[in-house]
Amino acid sequence: MSVSAFASPQRRRVLVFRELPAQQLALLQAQYEVTVANPRLPAHQAAFEAALPLAEGMIGSSVPITEAMLDQAPHLKVISSISVGVDNYPLAALRSRGITLCHTPGVLTETTADTVFALIMASSRRLVELALHVREGHWQRNIDESLFGRDVHGKTLGILGFGRIGQALARRAALGFNMPVLYHARREVDVAQQAPELLGRVQHRPLDEVLSQADIVAAVLPLTPATRGLMNEATFARMKPGAIFINGARGAIVDEAALLRALDSGTLAAAGLDVFATEPLPMDSPLRQHPRVTALPHIGSATHETREAMAAMATRNLLKALAGEAPEGLYAEGPEPL
Numbered sequence: 001m002s003v004s005a006f007a008s009p010q011r012r013r014v015l016v017f018r019e020l021p022a023q024q025l026a027l028l029q030a031q032y033e034v035t036v037a038n039p040r041l042p043a044h045q046a047a048f049e050a051a052l053p054l055a056e057g058m059i060g061s062s063v064p065i066t067e068a069m070l071d072q073a074p075h076l077k078v079i080s081s082i083s084v085g086v087d088n089y090p091l092a093a094l095r096s097r098g099i100t101l102c103h104t105p106g107v108l109t110e111t112t113a114d115t116v117f118a119l120i121m122a123s124s125r126r127l128v129e130l131a132l133h134v135r136e137g138h139w140q141r142n143i144d145e146s147l148f149g150r151d152v153h154g155k156t157l158g159i160l161g162f163g164r165i166g167q168a169l170a171r172r173a174a175l176g177f178n179m180p181v182l183y184h185a186r187r188e189v190d191v192a193q194q195a196p197e198l199l200g201r202v203q204h205r206p207l208d209e210v211l212s213q214a215d216i217v218a219a220v221l222p223l224t225p226a227t228r229g230l231m232n233e234a235t236f237a238r239m240k241p242g243a244i245f246i247n248g249a250r251g252a253i254v255d256e257a258a259l260l261r262a263l264d265s266g267t268l269a270a271a272g273l274d275v276f277a278t279e280p281l282p283m284d285s286p287l288r289q290h291p292r293v294t295a296l297p298h299i300g301s302a303t304h305e306t307r308e309a310m311a312a313m314a315t316r317n318l319l320k321a322l323a324g325e326a327p328e329g330l331y332a333e334g335p336e337p338l
């Protein structure tokens, strides 16, 4: 991606802070003066900062937007995130400044649930480890039980967060793999109304019960002040000995040092992680090399189809919101603060 600006003083300005497909960029350029500058790239930082003072709209993802940036952007009306998670945005500051936040719920739900289920399979059946066993030439005779995995079908799945992705994950587990599902969420879901196909197959339980009864626990809830560090020394200790932990949410919901201790003490048999406290995962993180960790580079929604759908939805959101119309992906905080 190159830093680009198409100057024309009278047009309203939009700042694109992460790569956008050409088609979406063209839609923006047809109506707005567009600067493309990703502040995570040193070569783009100056252009990003120079664009803030005139920007009315911003679109992108994976960049923490700070109050200091908002201070530099007095004309900003809309931020359109190419993500469903909104933990990169200072929600209270946006609210108090009257800046609209949009996101991309729904279009990535099924793909992210696929990724989380893939991590469940990979961690339980040791798929990555055993594929490397073949690739590295260690398959010289039939494997013995030291390399056996664990069944997935029929095991109890605990889901932390039972919204769009949690319910899509439950469908895969309950309907495809005959797994009883326990879930922990801020409130009980009316399954008969929202997911009738899961009636009788999922149960809402307090966190402690989900942790102590599930064979596999998968986190798919947002990162908020209430969920930061949710999985820590005490909560890992409540999990079944030999259980598997999967994180498809955000890295910071987990105390990574406590996770490593839980793996090394034998509390956890394995962990499957798509997200990390620091991304990309630092080279010296012990999670990179741990034999019982399957680590992915935050690919929950990373398919061609889904990333295109997210970019298209985020672009529509931005154009609508800047036109003063109601965008499909308006981020609205629920009745309870996050």
Ligand SMILES: NC(=O)C1=CN([C@@H]2O[C@H](COP(=O)(O)OP(=O)(O)OC[C@H]3O[C@@H](n4cnc5c(N)ncnc54)[C@H](O)[C@@H]3O)[C@@H](O)[C@H]2O)C=CC1
Pocket: 084, 085, 086, 105, 106, 108, 109, 112, 160, 161, 162, 163, 164, 165, 166, 184, 185, 186, 187, 220, 221, 222, 223, 224, 226, 227, 248, 249, 250, 274, 275, 298, 299, 300, 301
């Ligand atoms: N790994 C990846 O690439 C991806 C990760 N995600 C993460 O997944 C999250 C969930 O996405 P959706 O299912 O679309 O969201 P959603 O809003 O539909 O569902 C969130 C669920 O979490 C629950 N929840 C929220 N705060 C809670 C708390 N303090 N305690 C217990 N439960 C709580 C809610 O009650 C709800 O059941 C996103 O916020 C994002 O962080 C989303 C997409 C891709």
Ligand SMILES: O=C(O)C(=O)CO
Pocket: 082, 083, 084, 085, 086, 108, 300, 301, 302
């Ligand atoms: O949408 C999100 O929140 C992601 O993590 C990436 O798709």
